[in-house]
Amino acid sequence: MSYIKINNISVVGVDHISRAQSVKEMFVKKKNILPKKISILNNLSFEAKNGDRVGMLGLNGSGKTSLLKVIVGTYAPQTGTTDIDGKIVSSLGMGAEFMTELTGRDNIKLAFAFRNNISEYNKDVEEKIIEFSELGEYIDKPMINYSSGMMARFAFSSVIFQRADILLLDEVFATGDANFISKAKNFMTKLWDSVDIGIFVSHDQSQIRDICKTCYIISEGTVYDYGKTPEMIDKYNNEILSK
Amino acid sequence: MSNFYYKLKDTFFSYKYWSLVQIIVTKTLDQEYGSSYLGKLWLIIRPFILILVLGTVLSKITRFPETENYIFFLTTNLVLWLFISSVMTATSVSILSRGGILKLCPIPKSVFIMVDIIKFSKIYLLSLVALYIVVGFITDVDFYLTALLFPIYFFILLFILLFIGIILAYITPYIRDVKTLIEAFMPAFMWLTPIMYPISAMDGTIGEVLKFSPFSVMMAPFTKILYYGEYPSAYDHASLLILFLSTLALALISHKKFSKNVIYYT
Numbered sequence: 001m002s003y004i005k006i007n008n009i010s011v012v013g014v015d016h017i018s019r020a021q022s023v024k025e026m027f028v029k030k031k032n033i034l035p036k037k038i039s040i041l042n043n044l045s046f047e048a049k050n051g052d053r054v055g056m057l058g059l060n061g062s063g064k065t066s067l068l069k070v071i072v073g074t075y076a077p078q079t080g081t082t083d084i085d086g087k088i089v090s091s092l093g094m095g096a097e098f099m100t101e102l103t104g105r106d107n108i109k110l111a112f113a114f115r116n117n118i119s120e121y122n123k124d125v126e127e128k129i130i131e132f133s134e135l136g137e138y139i140d141k142p143m144i145n146y147s148s149g150m151m152a153r154f155a156f157s158s159v160i161f162q163r164a165d166i167l168l169l170d171e172v173f174a175t176g177d178a179n180f181i182s183k184a185k186n187f188m189t190k191l192w193d194s195v196d197i198g199i200f201v202s203h204d205q206s207q208i209r210d211i212c213k214t215c216y217i218i219s220e221g222t223v224y225d226y227g228k229t230p231e232m233i234d235k236y237n238n239e240i241l242s243k
Numbered sequence: 244m245s246n247f248y249y250k251l252k253d254t255f256f257s258y259k260y261w262s263l264v265q266i267i268v269t270k271t272l273d274q275e276y277g278s279s280y281l282g283k284l285w286l287i288i289r290p291f292i293l294i295l296v297l298g299t300v301l302s303k304i305t306r307f308p309e310t311e312n313y314i315f316f317l318t319t320n321l322v323l324w325l326f327i328s329s330v331m332t333a334t335s336v337s338i339l340s341r342g343g344i345l346k347l348c349p350i351p352k353s354v355f356i357m358v359d360i361i362k363f364s365k366i367y368l369l370s371l372v373a374l375y376i377v378v379g380f381i382t383d384v385d386f387y388l389t390a391l392l393f394p395i396y397f398f399i400l401l402f403i404l405l406f407i408g409i410i411l412a413y414i415t416p417y418i419r420d421v422k423t424l425i426e427a428f429m430p431a432f433m434w435l436t437p438i439m440y441p442i443s444a445m446d447g448t449i450g451e452v453l454k455f456s457p458f459s460v461m462m463a464p465f466t467k468i469l470y471y472g473e474y475p476s477a478y479d480h481a482s483l484l485i486l487f488l489s490t491l492a493l494a495l496i497s498h499k500k501f502s503k504n505v506i507y508y509t
Contacts (some may be wrong), residue, residue: 014508074347074348
């Protein structure tokens, strides 16, 4: 029984430009070692339970991805509580863990290890990833030789074969060629239906309308409103996008 | 007690991430050495050149009666020093340089500190064994039974380095000059630590001060069990214990103070 309960969290980040990043900057440029704080998420509450398929709408920088980082556990909120149960697989950081000097085959293992799923890694799943990513013999070449399309296909494939109770997707179909995007969408639809909880962040409203029953609007680091997807999309267009 | 155990595990390392550490270490070493013509032979060649040059030059300009086999003495100390110094430099940016991944992948920050420590441990052990074999061929080397104590002291050293690594890794994102400061001061500390000379060569106040240096404390047991064939003294053990506990305390404080927000500073 998976669930996500996030209650009144605030996440405060750091303005890297204003802070002194070295002793030199502290004395010569008179920058303060204590940086200016930036509010990333502000008194935000969010809940999801078994069977929920949640879409997230919001402008760039509104806090959608930061909320996913809180759910994944990489951002620790300074205030508020989080209570999450279920195995999370996220498209966040898809490819960030890759060591491009190594081959694709080596990096499949890394993709599992970085998500603490190494026990699920085996030759069968490796073959499935190679086949799905359509890399062929390139799988045994260093990734530094991959084109951006190959990299995108590989990054996507290396994540989707990992078992999940909670699936977090952040602009996942933004890259890759048209054929692959179509194949990936079909695969993702099946995966989306099989998990306990699905959260989908996208600017593509038609996709959100197709696969999400409910929707959150995130604005300026907090929940602007939430409810049924068609109503939220209208509200988002009228009250946020049109501003 | 169990709360304290979980606190330590949370601060330092959880065993479930051990396979991740192993994979990253293996792949990183393959990446660093696999593509060069001489591969892992560089692990021996690099320190050996340094030992050969320093051994030749220093043995001409000075004589230490306690160090008859100066090359062996230098091999024992210098390879260990390179290990300690490399670990300190690398762990100082363990979190900072991997901020991008840590913001996206839900893994503990200590994973990369462990990666750096295990990677350089492997390099150290490989280099030490290989260099002892080489030095054994070219000079008369006496191996003592006390060398069997090596794993115990090495294990203690690994923990001290892990604690130091945690302190440095958490501070560097806040003060970015830490790595440069380490790189600047380590060559100075190399000469302030009995690496090229026995501690007895420094008599008087300087000798007494050098004995208290954390680096001397870390290195003394190894010089004794590997080179002199002696058991470390009660003083050595007391100093190691103090260093162990003080670095542990500082690591716990650093973790408590910085672990929650450090990610926003990377």
